[in-house]
Amino acid sequence: MQQSILMLFLGLLAISTIVFTYVYQSSQKATDLDRGMANPLKSRFWFLLILFVILGIFASVTIPKSPYYFYADETPSRVVHVAAKQFAFVLSNNAIDPKNPVGENAIELLENELVEFRVTSFDVNHGFAIYNKAGQLIAQTQAMPGYVNKLRWKFSEPGAYSILCLEYCGMAHQIMRSSFTVK
Numbered sequence: 001m002q003q004s005i006l007m008l009f010l011g012l013l014a015i016s017t018i019v020f021t022y023v024y025q026s027s028q029k030a031t032d033l034d035r036g037m038a039n040p041l042k043s044r045f046w047f048l049l050i051l052f053v054i055l056g057i058f059a060s061v062t063i064p065k066s067p068y069y070f071y072a073d074e075t076p077s078r079v080v081h082v083a084a085k086q087f088a089f090v091l092s093n094n095a096i097d098p099k100n101p102v103g104e105n106a107i108e109l110l111e112n113e114l115v116e117f118r119v120t121s122f123d124v125n126h127g128f129a130i131y132n133k134a135g136q137l138i139a140q141t142q143a144m145p146g147y148v149n150k151l152r153w154k155f156s157e158p159g160a161y162s163i164l165c166l167e168y169c170g171m172a173h174q175i176m177r178s179s180f181t182v183k
């Protein structure tokens, strides 16, 4: 998956370079009247070429590091269903019924097991953000109505983790939180 996206990107980069080179070559066929444009066109060519190369390097380094690829090849040993609703999170080991969203009170995960959070929303967009005891953001995804976003993570430290809404979702957004434990 990472490889194919990288290849796709490099392909697009190659195509845009070819198109650009073609346009640049065509722009050389200027008449005497246009000759004054030659130098600015040349500067622009180098400026854009350097820009493309820099953007290309940045994208090919950062895109494969996107969290969407984390643990993509492993099968999660644990699935936690998450439903966000103004202004609370419902967490459950089983699929959550939108008509009767009831979760479990205490979700316990194991240290270093691969957990897949399946995150959705029953009203507006919310953020599903996991913080450790020190208040550091560990992982996050959006909770969107009509979509299930999968977030895979391995918790290397046992302890209590907090879930906070990371997207302003209404008047009581700031009280929207939950928690779980890693043993």
Ligand SMILES: [Cu+2]
Pocket (backbone or CB within 6 Å): 126, 127, 165, 166, 167, 168, 169, 170, 173, 174, 176
């Ligand atoms: Cu919110």
